[in-house]
Amino acid sequence: LRELVVITGASSGLGLATAVELSKSGKYFVVMAVRDVEKAKKVAKERGMPDGSYVAMKLELANLESVRDFVTNLKAFKAGRPLNHLICNAAVYLPTDPKPQFTDDGFEMSMGVNHLGHFLLVNLLLEDMAKAKNARCCIVGSITGNTNTVGGGLVYPQADLGNLSGLEKGMKQPITMADGKPFFGAKAYKDSKVCNMMTVAELNRRYHKDTGIIFSSMYPGCIAETALFREKRTWFRKLFPLFMKYVTGGYVGEEEAGQRLAQVISDPRCNKSGVYWSWNGGAQTVGRWSPDGKPRGAGGSGGEIFENQQSDAVRNPVVAKKVWEYSKKAVGLS
Numbered sequence: 001l002r003e004l005v006v007i008t009g010a011s012s013g014l015g016l017a018t019a020v021e022l023s024k025s026g027k028y029f030v031v032m033a034v035r036d037v038e039k040a041k042k043v044a045k046e047r048g049m050p051d052g053s054y055v056a057m058k059l060e061l062a063n064l065e066s067v068r069d070f071v072t073n074l075k076a077f078k079a080g081r082p083l084n085h086l087i088c089n090a091a092v093y094l095p096t097d098p099k100p101q102f103t104d105d106g107f108e109m110s111m112g113v114n115h116l117g118h119f120l121l122v123n124l125l126l127e128d129m130a131k132a133k134n135a136r137c138c139i140v141g142s143i144t145g146n147t148n149t150v151g152g153g154l155v156y157p158q159a160d161l162g163n164l165s166g167l168e169k170g171m172k173q174p175i176t177m178a179d180g181k182p183f184f185g186a187k188a189y190k191d192s193k194v195c196n197m198m199t200v201a202e203l204n205r206r207y208h209k210d211t212g213i214i215f216s217s218m219y220p221g222c223i224a225e226t227a228l229f230r231e232k233r234t235w236f237r238k239l240f241p242l243f244m245k246y247v248t249g250g251y252v253g254e255e256e257a258g259q260r261l262a263q264v265i266s267d268p269r270c271n272k273s274g275v276y277w278s279w280n281g282g283a284q285t286v287g288r289w290s291p292d293g294k295p296r297g298a299g300g301s302g303g304e305i306f307e308n309q310q311s312d313a314v315r316n317p318v319v320a321k322k323v324w325e326y327s328k329k330a331v332g333l334s
């Protein structure tokens with residue numbers, strides 16, 4: 001029997017590439033948890049996902065009711081079978097929005113979709129995953145969590161949750177940022193990704209021992225061509241992949257990125273909880289050129305998986321605990 005894996009945002013980019021990889025392996029049945037079911041069905045066919053290896057189900061992360069409905073529908077669908085794996089991958093990146101957008105529940109969009117929607121989803125599915133053997137739960141992170149890299153530490157703005165006053169007050173309109181400051185789209189994305197990574201740390205601390213679930217985060221490399229960058233101007237979308245390929249060496253193609261995320265679910269080496277996985281040949285430190293003067297890391301293919309070190313800010317257990325408690329309240333779990 002195939003193992004059941006839920007992938008959010010499986011209708012494009014990294015999520016789709018991972019769905020293709022896992023469904024074609026013959027070992028997994030993929031639940032594509034998506035906001036547009038028709039789109040998911042179409043791209044699944046186009047990418048040759050075998051019939052009987054997947055289903056597309058509605059999940060709108062910008063609506064907490066939809067998250068709850070998804071969980072109810074999933075339970076009905078799997079009819080008592082445990083959920084083996086969960087990949088929280090969906091995200092929005094709104095760096096050029098001058099004004100904030102809000103979810104149906106009134107959360108700023110990046111924080112609402114990327115963090116709070118997933119936060120509720122994971123919490124509602126924990127019990128089901130605890131019933132599976134060797135269950136794995138991965139929340140896709142970002143380079144922003146390791147400040148020792150070009151993308152994480154040097155590119156303005158930096159993630160900074162500040163005193164968490166926005167999140168503490170519930171993160172709802174007119175609040176737009178976790179630190180309670182005025183809206184800044186590029187930072188809101190990075191803040192939400194730090195919350196994702198802190199959620200993994202807290203899940204590991206709170207539930208790994210009792211449930212056996214393997215919790216992890218990962219940074220796939222810079223997949224510079226995905227729709228995540230849809231807000232960026234044409235020149236940026238042309239040059240960014242080249243910059244990432246030849247200057248930072250952090251570039252990775254969509255298919256290979258999908259193989260990386262699939263690896264976190266399937267590789268026996270990833271049977272360890274609380275880890276932030278990365279691949280060498282991915283994001284590099286500032287030394288951009290190899291001694292022979294040639295650009296480093298072009299292609300980034302065949303990178304070896306390793307346990308990456310997160311920044312001190314992300315590893316701060318006091319802040320992570322607060323993020324957990326405030327998020328729980330924001331989504332109505334306490």
Ligand code: NDP
Pocket residue numbers: 008009010011012013014015033034035036039059060061062088089090091092113140141142143193219220221222223224225226227228229
């Ligand atoms: P994409 O934009 O291609 O994929 C994002 C997915 O999220 C899409 O399938 C999208 O659905 C879905 N989504 C967006 N909003 C919602 C919502 N409200 N409810 C449900 N689903 C939603 O980007 P990527 O593939 O690049 O991003 C995937 C993950 O990888 C993200 O977590 C991102 O932070 C992370 N990442 C990406 C990097 C990169 O370089 N691209 C680098 C590091 C991390 P739809 O198909 O309908 O648009």
